Structures are given as structure tokens and as C-alpha cells.
Amino acid sequence: MGMAKSDSFFIRAKISGLTGGAFEQTAIDLGAYVDALGKSVLRIHRVSTQYVCGNFDAPTVTAANGEARAYWQLTTQSQAALVDATDKSVISTGNLQSVNATAVANHYSFSTQDVDINPEDWTNGYLVGVEQIYLGGRATNFEQTTDIVVVLECTVETLSSSAAMALALSQQ
Secondary structure, eight states: OOOOBOOEEEEEEEEEEETTOOOOOEEEOOOTBBBBTTTTEEEEEEEEEEEEEEEBOOOOSSSTTTEEEEEEEEEOOOOOOOTTTSSEEEEEEEEEEEEEOOOSSSSSSSSEEEEEEOOOOEEEEEESSSSEEEEEEEEEBBOOOOOEEEEEEEEEOOOOOOHHHHHHHHOO
């Protein structure tokens, strides 16, 4: 299975204005890179995540002695809500948690991704054979609306026709 590799490049996507826990999703068009019939597939090597609260404000929590969370997922199929990593469409997931341990609203004591660290990189990358992937997420209890941005480091490879088609079919 000879694979022709390309130089790495970056794909960026954002879901904006998350608030109140509503799930939002945006499609990421990979049609320029993925063509199962033409044997061209995308390999995602790294996922980098940025959480932006308001105008780059602190991730403050609306309630005193409360918490706020921002969840995101990258999937090969459109979703209506957050799914867990047992779903075969999941490429990567992440979560930012901010805690306000003070008696005053709109403060924060600490924030962490340790509750669901997205894989910063895989050993051999994640192969994608579909022409669209989806960035979805939701945020609750932050003082400001929240944006979630992902940057994907990718390469394009050529697989045998049968391998590329099998991969594409497994991700639909």
C-alpha cells in the first residue's frame, strides 16, 4: 500500500457565540483534500484548541460557588448533540471547565482542560475519508459567550481504491 505524502497544512474552524448550553455545529469542507474514488484521504496529525470567552476575557463563571463548561467534538458525521468517544464518528473531543469558588458572581478561581484533554497528537494520525467533518459544541454558565476554535495539522495521502472506499464507508 504505497502512500504518497504531502507537506502538512492547517485547517481551522470555529463555533461562535456559545451560551446557555445550546448545541451548535459547523461543517468543515474537506472536498478539496478528500476523494474516496480518487483515493485521496486526509490524515489529521494534531488538534489544537482555543477557547475564547467574550473579547478574550477571563473564563468567568456567572454563579458564585459555581462552574462553567465548554465542550467540543470533532466528528465525521453530523450530530444533533454531544456524543461520547464510543461513537464511531468521533475524531476528537475536549472540555474546558472553569470554577468560581468565591462568594461573588462573575469571577473564577481556576480553569482546566484536565477533565477531557483533546489528543494534541496521535502516533500515526487520524485518517479521514469523508468530504465533510463537523465541529460541534456547547457552553454553559460563562459570563461571556464562548467561541471554540480548532486548528488541525493535516496531510493528504493516496490509498488504494479499495482502502480509500472502505475508509469512507466506515465514517459515514
